Amino acid sequence: MKITVVNHPLIQHKLALLREADVSTNKFRLLTEELARLLAYEATRDLPLEPVEIDGWCGKVTVQKVKGKKLTVVPILRAGIGMLNGVLDLVPSAKISVVGLARNEETLQPEPYFEKLVGSLDDRLALIIDPMLATGGSLVATIDMLKRKGCTQIKAIVMVAAPEGVKLVNTAHPDVEIVAASLDSHLNEHGYIIPGLGDAGDKIFGTK
Ligand SMILES: O=P(O)(O)OC[C@H]1O[C@H](OP(=O)(O)OP(=O)(O)O)[C@H](O)[C@@H]1O
């Protein structure tokens, strides 16, 4: 299984707080944003740099800057929106491509309802964000959309992943790196991650 689980103590501590049954909407939202920021730091670790000469305080100096700076963040509606501000803190100029998918509760298949991707995806790194990677159907559908529009560099940042979903994504799209705070045990009979977080969208939006 190909997945990067970030075992930083702050990430693991925040995830522990998120797992509490009585976590409030406000706390869940704040923790999701904080976790997204830390995971994005890890996911952008290998962005290419290039030397640039600038005017420094004592004359010319050669510094390292991110090469190209072409990036799009791809939140999967709704729950991915909860991670957006955390990621944008690190890459404030990133373009945003929004994908709307709702998982059918009976079939567990993702049903697309919105797609607004930025242009020139062929030379952009796409950072997909969604708190939950369960069966993997939603992530695979999002990667399919991005690739159909010419995107060739894709990473996914999730908070919690299930082995079933990681396997599906690895098989369908072996080139896509998954960065997560945890690889959990398994899915239950309703397609929920165990131990997981419950319904992340409902917890972020306060809809249950
Ligand atoms: O890996 P999968 O089995 O596809 O499940 C994961 C998806 O399910 C959840 O969204 P949901 O469809 O519940 O929509 P929501 O974000 O609006 O709550 C979650 O945020 C993922 O997008």
Ligand SMILES: O=c1cc[nH]c(=O)[nH]1
């Ligand atoms: O465990 C899960 C699975 C899908 N969606 C969620 O929000 N949680």
Ligand SMILES: [Mg+2]
């Ligand atoms: Mg979703």
